[in-house]
Amino acid sequence: MKLIDGKKISSDKRAEIKEKVAKIKQQTGKTPSLATILVGGDPASRVYIKSKIKACEDAGIKSFHYNLDENSPQEEIIALIKKLNENSEIDGILLQLPLPQNKDAQECLNTISPLKDVDGLHPFNAGLLNLSKSWNEIIEKNILVSCTPLGVVHILHKSGITIKGKTAVVIGRSNLVGKPLSMLLLANDATVIMTHSKTRNLKEICKSADIVVVAVGKARFVNKDFIKTGAAVIDVGINRTPEGLCGDVDFDAVKDMDIEITPVPGGVGPMTITMLLENTLKAFNNRKR
Ligand SMILES: NC(=O)C1=CN([C@@H]2O[C@H](COP(=O)(O)OP(=O)(O)OC[C@H]3O[C@@H](n4cnc5c(N)ncnc54)[C@H](OP(=O)(O)O)[C@@H]3O)[C@@H](O)[C@H]2O)C=CC1
Numbered sequence: 216m217k218l219i220d221g222k223k224i225s226s227d228k229r230a231e232i233k234e235k236v237a238k239i240k241q242q243t244g245k246t247p248s249l250a251t252i253l254v255g256g257d258p259a260s261r262v263y264i265k266s267k268i269k270a271c272e273d274a275g276i277k278s279f280h281y282n283l284d285e286n287s288p289q290e291e292i293i294a295l296i297k298k299l300n301e302n303s304e305i306d307g308i309l310l311q312l313p314l315p316q317n318k319d320a321q322e323c324l325n326t327i328s329p330l331k332d333v334d335g336l337h338p339f340n341a342g343l344l345n346l347s348k349s350w351n352e353i354i355e356k357n358i359l360v361s362c363t364p365l366g367v368v369h370i371l372h373k374s375g376i377t378i379k380g381k382t383a384v385v386i387g388r389s390n391l392v393g394k395p396l397s398m399l400l401l402a403n404d405a406t407v408i409m410t411h412s413k414t415r416n417l418k419e420i421c422k423s424a425d426i427v428v429v430a431v432g433k434a435r436f437v438n439k440d441f442i443k444t445g446a447a448v449i450d451v452g453i454n455r456t457p458e459g460l461c462g463d464v465d466f467d468a469v470k471d472m473d474i475e476i477t478p479v480p481g482g483v484g485p486m487t488i489t490m491l492l493e494n495t496l497k498a499f500n501n502r503k504r
């Protein structure tokens with residue numbers, strides 16, 4: 216087993232971003248900025264938001280945080296987003312998901328200005344990703360794509376894992392992770408198989424893959440039976456268990472195989488936040504303010 220060090224790849228990229236931010240400040244006198252919105256007080260979401268704010272600070276990106284009450288009506292969330300859309304000082308807006316019950320997340324996301332949509336969840340950006348024909352096009356056009364999928368592809372590139380021509384199986388089809396990730400792998404010329412809870416013969420399908428990305432949200436879901444020798448396994452899952460934080464892969468069960476694998480913690484998680492910083496810079500550049 217070869218461990219893929221997401222933390223190291225992430226900190227290298229953050230150092231690059233920090234330099235870029237310093238240059239922008241020097242050349243324009245402006246500071247790229249991110250607004251984060253948390254509705255309610257879900258403990259896991261609080262932890263993520265805290266790391267996001269800390270990462271912004273470390274990189275020299277200005278951050279503004281808004282914490283709305285659990286019971287705030289949807290109109291209040293939308294009104295805040297509209298206010299942030301109009302605030303020329305703010306480059307990126309991140310609405311932390313999931314929202315408390317009885318709120319329509321997509322409706323809120325639809326009101327974020329596509330230019331400030333650092334999670335790439337506005338239909339306009341999701342559409343641009345869909346229409347893109349290559350990875351180069353996505354990079355050159357500065358398309359805003361969901362941070363976790365971007366992080367996964369960055370990890371693959373930095374680890375020297377070829378994507379072109381490979382069979383990649385993605386487990387999970389959420390709008391935040393599985394679906395945009397499948398589009399990114401496709402743009403990188405993989406043969407992509409998208410799988411989900413209704414997929415039959417999941418083990419066999421995964422066993423045929425050169426690259427397996429798991430984003431299901433079930434602790435130790437993937438075991439030896441899913442993985443072929445020589446495969447790259449990217450574990451997106453974050454599960455809090457009595458024994459601590461763990462991914463969707465049963466790490467102990469596969470660790471003796473001849474594979475490359477990202478650990479949890481220290482794999483995809485840190486990259487997600489790094490890509491949020493990168494997307495904030497993209498938003499700054501796209502707005503040319
Ligand atoms: N490391 C990071 O930076 C991030 C980690 N995460 C973590 O990744 C995981 C997934 O997140 P997210 O995509 O938002 O989760 P969702 O709950 O939105 O999606 C889960 C997906 O898994 C599929 N699924 C559920 N059960 C099975 C099964 N038995 N077999 C195959 N597929 C199944 C679902 O299928 P169906 O569509 O049919 O219901 C669904 O598409 C979570 O653990 C989350 O915490 C999320 C974001 C960032």
Ligand SMILES: Nc1nc(=O)c2c([nH]1)NC[C@@H]1CN(c3ccc(C(=O)N[C@@H](CCC(=O)O)C(=O)O)cc3)C=[N+]21
Pocket residue numbers: 262263266309310311312313334362363453460479480481482483484485487488
């Ligand atoms: N609009 C929106 N955008 C998101 O990108 C988003 C979201 N909502 N909702 C929740 C998920 C989850 N997510 C993570 C971010 C960082 C780590 C992370 O840093 N993980 C560390 C461990 C952190 C810990 O100890 O909990 C690691 O894996 O090493 C994990 C998960 C972003 N998400």
